[in-house]
Amino acid sequence: MGIDQIKTVGVVGAGQMGGGIAHVASLVAERNVIITDISQELADKGLAGIAKFMGKAVDKGKLDAGARDAAMARIAAHGSMDPLAEADFIVEAATEREDLKLQIFQKLDEIARPGVILASNTSSIPITRMAAATSRPGEFIGMHFMNPVPIMKLIEIISAMQTTDETLQTTIELGQAMGKTCIGAKDFPGFIANRILMPYINEAFYTLHEGIGDPAGIDEVMKLGTNVPMGPRTLADFLTQRRRIFCGHVGLQIQHGYSVSTMSLFRIFRAAWNSGILRHPVVLLGVAGMEALARCLGAFDYLFKRDHAIWSVAQTTKGPVDG
Ligand SMILES: NC(=O)c1ccc[n+]([C@@H]2O[C@H](COP(=O)([O-])OP(=O)(O)OC[C@H]3O[C@@H](n4cnc5c(N)ncnc54)[C@H](O)[C@@H]3O)[C@@H](O)[C@H]2O)c1
Numbered sequence: 001m002g003i004d005q006i007k008t009v010g011v012v013g014a015g016q017m018g019g020g021i022a023h024v025a026s027l028v029a030e031r032n033v034i035i036t037d038i039s040q041e042l043a044d045k046g047l048a049g050i051a052k053f054m055g056k057a058v059d060k061g062k063l064d065a066g067a068r069d070a071a072m073a074r075i076a077a078h079g080s081m082d083p084l085a086e087a088d089f090i091v092e093a094a095t096e097r098e099d100l101k102l103q104i105f106q107k108l109d110e111i112a113r114p115g116v117i118l119a120s121n122t123s124s125i126p127i128t129r130m131a132a133a134t135s136r137p138g139e140f141i142g143m144h145f146m147n148p149v150p151i152m153k154l155i156e157i158i159s160a161m162q163t164t165d166e167t168l169q170t171t172i173e174l175g176q177a178m179g180k181t182c183i184g185a186k187d188f189p190g191f192i193a194n195r196i197l198m199p200y201i202n203e204a205f206y207t208l209h210e211g212i213g214d215p216a217g218i219d220e221v222m223k224l225g226t227n228v229p230m231g232p233r234t235l236a237d238f239l240t241q242r243r244r245i246f247c248g249h250v251g252l253q254i255q256h257g258y259s260v261s262t263m264s265l266f267r268i269f270r271a272a273w274n275s276g277i278l279r280h281p282v283v284l285l286g287v288a289g290m291e292a293l294a295r296c297l298g299a300f301d302y303l304f305k306r307d308h309a310i311w312s313v314a315q316t317t318k319g320p321v322d323g
Contacts, residue, residue, distance in 0.1 A: 001088060001115045001139075002166075003173040008032040010087030010112075012104055013094035014046020014077065017121050020149025021091050021178075023050045027063075027071035027150075029177040034087055040079030047077040053150060085111050089174060091143055093121040101125060102133045109134040117167050119143040123194060127187045128160040137162035141171050144191055145180075147239070156185045156192060201239075204232035 009025040011018045014037040022035045037043040051072055057063035076083070081104070084090055090112055094104055101120065108118055117139045120130055131140035142158030155175045159168055175182040185191040190198060204218055213221065219231025230238065 001117060001170060003170050003177065006031060006088040006170070006174060008034060008087050008089075009174075010084040010090035011035040012081060012084070012090065012092040012108070013037060014043045014049075015093065015095075016147060017145060017149060018091075018093035019046045019049045019053070020147070021093055021121065021145055022046070022075055023053060023071075023150050024178040024180070025091075026074045027054065027067065028179040029174065030071075031074070031177075033075040034078060034083050035075060036078045036081050036084060038079065040077070043077035043079050047072075047075060050075065053148075057150075081107055081111055084108065085113070087112065087116065089117050089119070089170070091119045091121060093145075096123060096125070098125045098129075101130060105130055105134050105140075109136060115139065117141060117170060119171060121145055123191075124189065127158045128162065131160035131162050138164040139167050141167055142187065142191075143171060143175065144185075144193070146193070153179075153181050154193070155180045155182050157182045158185050158187050158191055160187060197235075201232050201236045204236070208233075 009022075009029070009031045011022045011025070011033060014022070014035050018035060018037075022033045025031050026033045035043060035046055037046060054063060054068045054071065058065050058068050090108055092101060092104055092108070094100060101122065105118060105120075112118065114136070118134060118136065119141050120127060121143055122130070123144065127140070127142040131137035134140055137160060140160050141163050142156070142160070144156035144158060146152035146154050155178075157168065157171055157175065172182045183192070189195065204222070207213055207218055208215060215233050219233045222228055222231045228235075
């Protein structure tokens, strides 16, 4: 299906990413949007989140109120995927669990018309494996948006082994219509951004743990020394405000070369422990909730006296396994 035929974009999952994708599909690409979640309440909550985000932009004078109203009017929220029969392109942004996504794509495969492209916003599940679960692997692709979607300029585009050139081209054009720069990445754990980012953040923590620098110093060195807008500590806290163990989760997946998203917290820890990979002990300890052991580490003060996410073992035990 070509870009001109895409009048309605479907989004599965009305959470942080789904809401952002619906936002740019409507406001920037000026497409009709159907956003769905597992209940009408959650879908409406997602819609309210989009309205709030756009409302702030209006308040700051960055967005015209008329454009906001028109964009909101183009978005319909539903508690079931059935209305996606109307969609011409569907992006899945549901909870990061492979079994769940496979079920969603099998259902979407039945609901969506032939030729409609199915894209996944997964951070860590192989695109090729999900494509193979559908009867349209040629029309399957990875579209890895960055958080927060309305602000971040990048989409990593990941072709499955089966993705056709036409699917790739249409997806890039849709991403561009959403105002994004699309960069291709191979279907490999972490793609490009997370493959580099997660070890970077882990290494920053290790630098703290070994006492090479203090938290503020590590951030300042990286900001002033490498010209990044935010240091690794600030970035880790930002990324994990809602995704408590995101960094550990994706970081582990990158190191092991497989998705840990379907494993229980205990199994994550046990697998890492058994394989002898304890290069990032604080993250692993956090995942396992072994706060007491963390007290042995040199990072004790920072971990227990400040309320930060991935930097805080206590915090990492509270949230969902999501990425
Ligand atoms: N948060 C990030 O920084 C980030 C960045 C890039 C990619 N991602 C990926 O985006 C996806 C979504 O992440 P998120 O941060 O938006 O999570 P989230 O928890 O904010 O939202 C996920 C939503 O999916 C919904 N959902 C679950 N099962 C569903 C189903 N069967 N049908 C419809 N909706 C369903 C949940 O109710 C929830 O509202 C994940 O694959 C994640 O790896 C996240």
